[in-house]
Amino acid sequence: MAPQTTKFPKLGPGVLRFGETASAREFSARLSSVKYSPTIKDEDPVPLLDGSEFVPSGEISGELSGTFYQDFDKNGLVAWTYAHADEIMPYTFVPNNAEQMTLKGKVKIKPVAIGGEVKKENTTDFTFNTVGGLPEISYGPLPA
DSSP states (O other), rough: OOOOOOOOOSOOOOOOEESSSGGEEEEEGGGGEEEEEEEEOOOOOOOOSOOEEEEEEEEEEEEEEEEEEEEOOTHHHHHOOOOOHEEEEEEESOOTTTTTTTEEEEEEOOOOOOOOOOTSOOOEEEEEEEEEEEEEESSSSSSO
8 A cells, every 4th residue: 555645834925914905914925934723721620528520621722823024114014013002903814725614812012122233134922912812713715
């Protein structure tokens, strides 16, 4: 029997945008990496008088993080993170257009570091904490 070959999809080409559809801010063209990472904080069991234990529900959270190439103009991504610092904003993340997986949720925007090595094209890392639990994940035609 011939060995089965499995194709593993790559990240990209895809989409990462923040904000409402009409005024969304596109990050895709400057990203060199991006990922969504869920976190579930489990609570410790609470002993009960009858000898059993009650296990409270865990807290679900996560973060959307990545790296993008810096720009220094007033309409660039770096300036955008400062203009929208501490705002809760919807996001759409499509890891690979061909796979048609779409994640939608909300994040809290944090300003990013500015600068780096002189005479180099610098990148900056971002980490935006999610708000409201896990993202909605859908499959099918990509969002406009």
